[in-house]
Amino acid sequence: MSSAPLLSIVSVTDARPHAPEYHAYSAMLAERTARGARRAGWRVERVAAADVSVATTLRRTERAAALVLLGGEDIAPEFYRAARGYRAEGAHAERADEAQIALVGRALGRHTPLLGICRGHQIIDVALGGTLVQDLGEHSGHRNDGVEIHRVMSDHEVELEPGSRLHGVLGGRVITRSAHHQAIDRLGEGLRVVARASDGLIEAVEHETAPITGVQWHPEDPRAPRGQLGALLAGLATPALRLAA
Structure with a gap:
């Protein structure tokens, strides 16, 4: 397995003593992502960006053939x-914000394949100069409010733009699992929208020239459609191998 390409999976933190139930759920999602990546043929390294310096996150991901930025805390509004x-x-994780924004900038410059999930999708937008809707309000339909953490995910359907990379990987219409109270507002430079929810919110973006993709939903959730996570992780491999060649 040592010859397999390296995928860096970058989460926010490995410790949330103030929110143990939320952390346990987030840790489970991170572990499912890592297992799915290994099944897709990747060698995996995980980095918790809030727990180390920005320089350490950049150093530990330096040799990655591709990157995944996971969900987590709201990005600091600054x-x-x-x-x-x-x-x-809620609580912010500014060091993770800074590190992950830097990773997007480096991936753009190098054309390193990068997948952003939920917060990671929003990080892509912010890194490229975009803005966020700070709160969708209660009962938005994009998360279940006031329930136990294992019931917070909400299901809805999105249609992917024909001709997009995501359309090629997932097909035209997908069921998604989401739990977000923020969303992309103004689009970052070089991004294009490739999926919207029925209420118009941006559900997926792709960079016009670099292999950078963001999805607002959670393909790594246990109740996500079977094969969705694997398809997205396998989809990172083609541009990674092209870059290596």
Whole structure:
């Protein structure tokens, strides 16, 4: 397995003592991503960006053939020129924000394949100069409010843009599992929308020239459609191998 290409999976943190149930669920999603990546033929290294310096995150991902940025805390509003104090604002992880934004910039410069999931999808947008809707409000349909953490995910369907990379990987219409209270607002430079929800919210983006993709949903959730995560992770391999050649 040592000859397999390296995939760096970058999460926010490996410890949330203030939110143990949320952390346990997040850790389970991260582990499912790592297992899915190994099944897809990747050698995996995991980095928790809030737990080490920005320089360490960049160094540990230096040799990665591809990257996955996972979900987690809201991005600190300073990174997209907005104010704090919005509804449902929680703890932020500014070091992780800074590191992951830097990873997107480096991936863009090198054309390194990168997949952003939920927060990671929003990080891509913010890194490229975009902004976020800070709160979708209660009962938005994109998460289940006021329930146990294992019931927070909401199901809905999205249709993918014909001709997009995601359409080629997943097909035209997919069921998605989501649990977000924020969303992309103004699109970052070089990005194009390749999926929207029925209410118009941006569900997936791709960079126009680099192999960078973001999905607002959670393909790594246990109740996501079978094979969705594997298809996305396998889809990272083709541009990675092309880059290596």
